[in-house]
Structure formats: C-alpha cells, structure tokens
Amino acid sequence: SQKIEQNSEALNIQEGKTATLTCNYTNYSPAYLQWYRQDPGRGPVFLLLIRENEKEKRKERLKVTFDTTLKQSLFHITASQPADSATYLCALDPFGNEKLTFGTGTRLTIIP
Amino acid sequence: DTEVTQTPKHLVMGMTNKKSLKCEQHMGHRAMYWYKQKAKKPPELMFVYSYEKLSINESVPSRFSPECPNSSLLNLHLHALQPEDSALYLCASSQGQADSYEQYFGPGTRLTVT
Numbered sequence: 001s002q003k004i005e006q007n008s009e010a011l012n013i014q015e016g017k018t019a020t021l022t023c024n025y026t027n028y029s030p031a032y033l034q035w036y037r038q039d040p041g042r043g044p045v046f047l048l049l050i051r052e053n054e055k056e057k058r059k060e061r062l063k064v065t066f067d068t069t070l071k072q073s074l075f076h077i078t079a080s081q082p083a084d085s086a087t088y089l090c091a092l093d094p095f096g097n098e099k100l101t102f103g104t105g106t107r108l109t110i111i112p
Numbered sequence: 113d114t115e116v117t118q119t120p121k122h123l124v125m126g127m128t129n130k131k132s133l134k135c136e137q138h139m140g141h142r143a144m145y146w147y148k149q150k151a152k153k154p155p156e157l158m159f160v161y162s163y164e165k166l167s168i169n170e171s172v173p174s175r176f177s178p179e180c181p182n183s184s185l186l187n188l189h190l191h192a193l194q195p196e197d198s199a200l201y202l203c204a205s206s207q208g209q210a211d212s213y214e215q216y217f218g219p220g221t222r223l224t225v226t
Contacts, residue, residue, distance in 0.1 A: 034214060043116075043202050043217030044155065089154055098143055098208055099168055100215060102154035 003027070004092055004103040012109045013080050021075040021106045023090030030092040033066055033073050038087045038105070047088075048075075080110045116218035118203050124224045127193060133221045135186040135203030143208035144186045145215065146178060149200040161186060162208065193225045 007022040023033070032051045036044035050057045050066045050073065057064045063076040077084050090103040116137045125131050135144065143162050147155035160168035161180040169178075175197075177189040186203055200222055204215040 032213060041200070041220070041222070043204070043220050044215075046214040046216065049214055093213065097168070098145075098160055098162070098206070098213070099157055099170075100145075101157070105154050 004090065004101055006088075006090060006103040006106045008106045009104070010107045010109070012111055015080060015082060015110050015112050017080055019077040019080045019084070019108055019110070021088050021090075021108065023073040023075065023103050025071050025092060025103075028071070028092055028094040029068070030094055031096055032093070033064075034091045034100070035062075035064055035073075035075050036089045036091060036102075038089060040087075044089055044102075077108075082110045082112050085109050116203055116205055116216050118201075118218035118221050120221060121219065122222045122224075124226060125190065125193065126226055127195070129193075130189070130191045132190065133188040133201055133203075133223075135188075135218055136184055137205040137216070138184055139205060139207075139216065140183075141205035141207050141216070142183070143206045144180065145204040145206075146186070146188050147202040147204065147217075149202055149220070155202055159188075190223075193223075195225050198223055198225045 004025045013019040034049045035047045038044040048064045050064045061078045065074045087105045087107045089105045091100050093100050119134045145160050146158040149155045157170050158172045159178045164180045175192050179187040200220045202220045203218040206215045
C-alpha cells in the first residue's frame, strides 16, 4: 500500500538548535514534495516545495532536501525559536493529478 | 490577497439537519479542494474542483454534496450526517499549474454533529 510516514510523532528541541524532521514514502515516484505548517485549530500553511530534480531548497531558516533514491525528504529549521512550535506535514501528489496526500505529521515543540 | 475564507467557523448540527459550509478565494486559482481532518490526523482529501468542474471525489458518502457556483466560491452541503462526521473541514485552492502546485488553506470549519 502507499504510505507517507513522518518518523517522529512528536519532537522536542532546545531553542537555538536545528530541528530535523523526516518524511519517508513508499511506492511513489512523485514529481515534487511539499512541506506545510499547521497550528492547532488552523489550516495548514504552505512552506516549501521541492522538485524531483532538486536536491535542496532553502527559505530563510528553513531547508528541505529530497532524495528520490532513498524516497525521503528532510526538513530542517535552523536557529529554532519557540514560535516554530507547530505540527509540520509533508505532502505528495503521487500521480500528478492534484490529489495531495499528507504525511502523518510531526508535532514540533521548541523549548526555551 | 492570498486568503481563503471559510464560514462558519463553528457549526453544531443534528443528524437530521441540512447545512452548508462556504469557502471563497479571490486569488484567481483554478483548483479548489475540500478536506476533512480529524483530531491528531492529517487532512484527508474529499473533493477537487478544477475549472469549476468536479474532477476528484474520494468516494465520499452522498450526505456530503459539493458545489462550485463560480471560480471563487466552493460550497459543501451537508445532510443527514453522523456523529463520526464531526471534524475540521478545510477548504483550499491552488493555481494548479506546473510552477504553482502549493495549496492555500482556509482556517476551517469546526463541525460537531450531535
């Protein structure tokens, strides 16, 4: 069956450190992968999109890598802040038909 | 304007009621979506509209009926729901083009079925 798994359900990181979140998928060959942030009771907010021919993408303190051989994406937040505390979701459109499938999510807590 | 709006924010309805959820975007996006999200779970796709036509229905029960009156509006009509349908219902939109697949989500409608 098709799966998108985010390895940690919850992750606690000390403020100032780098948080690294993992997204693994099976049975897909997606053209791109997306990362979203979701705060409690709110809709997800788009953060980054990385394409299959891109190894790495950056936006301010955020960095995403995409290894299509390992079928894995890593999401990094450097110099983490308490305001970065949220649930982070990876998402794939496995068949390129706009049917976005979300990973299980990682609830990140940055400890002051 | 990069905002997707949803009304109402909260809705409580009985199993015999008929209600509607509304979603609006003014970004000129051609694709609009409905998702259902249960607590501590990721959003699950329900419907996709592309150019105002229903393109994907993820085998959603007929008690949920989507409607796209125009390119800016998306409705979800609810009838004879079950308590297990209680969830956060999210609307999203996207340009749906090769360079712009990111989706913009609304704040959601928190639905409680009693």
